[in-house]
Amino acid sequence: MSDDHAHVQEFFAARAAGWDTRFPDDGPAYEAAVADLGLREGDRVLDAGCGTGRALPPLRAAVGPSGVVLGADLTPAMLEAAVRAGRGREGRLLLTDVAALPLCSESLDAVFAAGLIAHLPQPEDNLRELARVVRPGGVLALFHPIGRAALAARHGRRITPDDLRAEPNLRSLLSASGWRLTSYADEDARFLALAVRSN
Ligand SMILES: C[S@@+](CC[C@H](N)C(=O)[O-])C[C@H]1O[C@@H](n2cnc3c(N)ncnc32)[C@H](O)[C@@H]1O
Numbered sequence: 406m407s408d409d410h411a412h413v414q415e416f417f418a419a420r421a422a423g424w425d426t427r428f429p430d431d432g433p434a435y436e437a438a439v440a441d442l443g444l445r446e447g448d449r450v451l452d453a454g455c456g457t458g459r460a461l462p463p464l465r466a467a468v469g470p471s472g473v474v475l476g477a478d479l480t481p482a483m484l485e486a487a488v489r490a491g492r493g494r495e496g497r498l499l500l501t502d503v504a505a506l507p508l509c510s511e512s513l514d515a516v517f518a519a520g521l522i523a524h525l526p527q528p529e530d531n532l533r534e535l536a537r538v539v540r541p542g543g544v545l546a547l548f549h550p551i552g553r554a555a556l557a558a559r560h561g562r563r564i565t566p567d568d569l570r571a572e573p574n575l576r577s578l579l580s581a582s583g584w585r586l587t588s589y590a591d592e593d594a595r596f597l598a599l600a601v602r603s604n
Pocket residue numbers: 413414417453454455456457458459477478479480483501502503504518519520521524525
């Protein structure tokens with residue numbers, strides 16, 4: 406296991422049990438972000454860095470019983486909390502690094518990733534791996550239930566121009582990793598960038 410993985414697992418293992426109670430009012434924001442992904446009945450979708458699986462119920466509702474919902478996470482304690490919360494009934498949970506997914510190329514219609522990108526050690530390579538598993542024309546949502554400035558303030562920081570999620574930086578990063586940014590919203594109440602898998 407790499408130092409990056411160990412750090413992520415240690416950080417989130419300490420927070421797993423209290424994760425959902427810490428942010429009890431986020432449900433509607435997840436539902437709205439999933440709605441913006443434009444999923445259809447029968448689609449196949451991955452929640453990358455699914456944590457306790459908060460997005461899995463709206464993802465399942467969007468694709469219906471004939472769809473496929475996968476939740477992938479590196480931290481066993483987050484997936485254990487997902488199981489305790491009953492989220493394993495909404496989708497299949499995978500203990501895996503999203504940088505090396507055990508999935509066939511072009512096997513998915515969409516990837517949803519909430520709160521993930523800041524934790525990726527090699528964002529360009531890692532986003533390219535997400536592109537690999539999505540069919541051309543498939544979609545990616547990079548979501549956070551609060552905006553960049555509010556999140557930085559929560560951590561006692563300010564956002565700087567080199568922030569990975571600043572629009573010009575994210576546009577270039579996505580473009581270099583097989584995605585085309587199609588919409589970008591950075592508001593107090595949410596961050597949501599949508600991208601389409603390039604051909
Ligand atoms: C901020 S939490 C967000 C969890 C969940 N998406 C949510 O919105 O509640 C980030 C999650 O990403 C996971 N993660 C970070 N790097 C990862 C990687 N390389 N592969 C898989 N999961 C990863 C962490 O274990 C953690 O559960």
